[in-house]
Amino acid sequence: PMRIGDTGPLVSYNGEIYNFLSLRKQLNINSNLSWKGTSDTEVILHAYSQWGLNGLRKLEGIFALALWDRTRQRLVLMRDRFGVKPLFYGESEHGLAFGSEIKAVIAAGGVDLTLDEQSLSEYFWYGNSFGDRTFYRNVRSLEPGHWLIIENNNYSLPEPWWRIEEWLSNPISELSPNEATEHLRDAIDTAVSRQLKADVPVSIFLSGGIDSSSIAASAASLQSSSLTSFAAGFDFDQGINELPKAAMVANHLGLDHHEVRISGSNIEKALIQLAIAHDEPFADAANIPLY
Numbered sequence: 374p375m376r377i378g379d380t381g382p383l384v385s386y387n388g389e390i391y392n393f394l395s396l397r398k399q400l401n402i403n404s405n406l407s408w409k410g411t412s413d414t415e416v417i418l419h420a421y422s423q424w425g426l427n428g429l430r431k432l433e434g435i436f437a438l439a440l441w442d443r444t445r446q447r448l449v450l451m452r453d454r455f456g457v458k459p460l461f462y463g464e465s466e467h468g469l470a471f472g473s474e475i476k477a478v479i480a481a482g483g484v485d486l487t488l489d490e491q492s493l494s495e496y497f498w499y500g501n502s503f504g505d506r507t508f509y510r511n512v513r514s515l516e517p518g519h520w521l522i523i524e525n526n527n528y529s530l531p532e533p534w535w536r537i538e539e540w541l542s543n544p545i546s547e548l549s550p551n552e553a554t555e556h557l558r559d560a561i562d563t564a565v566s567r568q569l570k571a572d573v574p575v576s577i578f579l580s581g582g583i584d585s586s587s588i589a590a591s592a593a594s595l596q597s598s599s600l601t602s603f604a605a606g607f608d609f610d611q612g613i614n615e616l617p618k619a620a621m622v623a624n625h626l627g628l629d630h631h632e633v634r635i636s637g638s639n640i641e642k643a644l645i646q647l648a649i650a651h652d653e654p655f656a657d658a659a660n661i662p663l664y
Contacts, residue, residue: 377418380443384417387473388436388458391567396420396431429520430534437473437515447524454535456517463512469523475652478512485511500656505531508653558591565591576601577628578663581618593626602628605662607635635662 376383390396393413400406400419409415413434420428421440429440429449435457440449450471452460462471466483478484489510492502505513515521518535548556565588569575577592579585579602592600604619616632623630635643640661647660 375412375414375418377422382418382421383441383443384414384421384438386414386417386436386438388434388438388453389413389568390416390432390434390436391564392431392433393417394570426522426534439471445524446526447522449520449522450515451520451534452515452517454518454537460515461507461512462515462521463509475507475509475512485509487511496654496656561587561591562595566595569596574601576603578602579604579619579623579628579630580615581620581622582615585619586622589622589626589628593628599627599629602630603633604630605633605635607637609637633662 374383374385390413393416396416397408397419400416400423404419404423406419408419417429417432417438417440420431421442422428424431426449429451432453434453435455436451436453437458437460438449438451440451441447442449448469450460450462452458459473460471461473461475461478462469463478463484464470465478465481467481470478470481470484472478479486487510489502489506489508492506492508495502495506496508502508505516507514515531516533518533518537519531520534521531522529569592575592577585577589577600579589581604589600589602602619602623604616604623606614606616620630620632622628643661643664647655647664650664651660
């Protein structure tokens with residue numbers, strides 16, 4: 374956790390704020406702030422201190438955060454627009470418990486772990502549960518683009534802090550196919566460019582499909598040095614083999630490409646570890662090569 378001073382707001386946070394540099398510039402224009410370092414976490418705290426809840430609305434990225442404002446006795450649980458980062462919460466014997474994993478909520482003690490039969494039904498039919506439901510009736514998932522605010526021990530229901538309609542200012546129906554293509558290219562380049570800024574090496578998980586190949590092409594055009602890419606394949610013939618297409622794309626873009634070959638003999642151990650990681654049934658087999 375990070376805090377401003379001894380009494381300022383405190384944040385516990387998982388993720389990345391992609392526009393933290395531009396927010397930092399905005400904060401410095403009208404304020405003489407004393408910065409401890411260069412992290413995006415510190416920008417979250419100053420944005421909230423300067424602009425309140427509207428400062429949190431300015432965040433763009435992938436994140437789950439809990440912010441405690443001792444002066445206002447306010448707790449804010451907040452999840453990014455598309456729910457890339459998870460955030461779970463539930464009532465425990467100590468009050469509200471929350472964390473990035475269900476096991477963190479359970480660890481608080483006294484959490485009702487009754488099976489949510491609706492979630493079970495949805496899982497068998499669709500492969501996942503919907504809304505804020507988890508497999509435990511009294512453990513909830515904060516929905517994407519939502520926050521939960523508790524002030525002076527007064528609970529409010531989770532509510533959206535952002536809706537996708539806010540970004541649909543230029544209806545796609547008014548664009549020609551060529552214009553739409555250019556808009557998409559610009560959007561991808563903007564998003565990829567922001568995510569290339571990191572204090573650790575950046576690489577690409579490449580499947581050879583449209584999505585990852587578009588990201589790889591954008592990154593290769595924006596990066597002066599060679600990028601590293603990885604593709605995963607299995608040692609059995611049944612199913613989809615992504616390695617040839619990934620290698621073709623990597624060769625075309627001049628990437629430093631690596632193939633990770635997954636043995637069927639390792640699957641049982643991987644599934645056990647994934648069950649521990651997910652905390653509830655998870656139906657997307659893509660988690661195996663990702664793991």
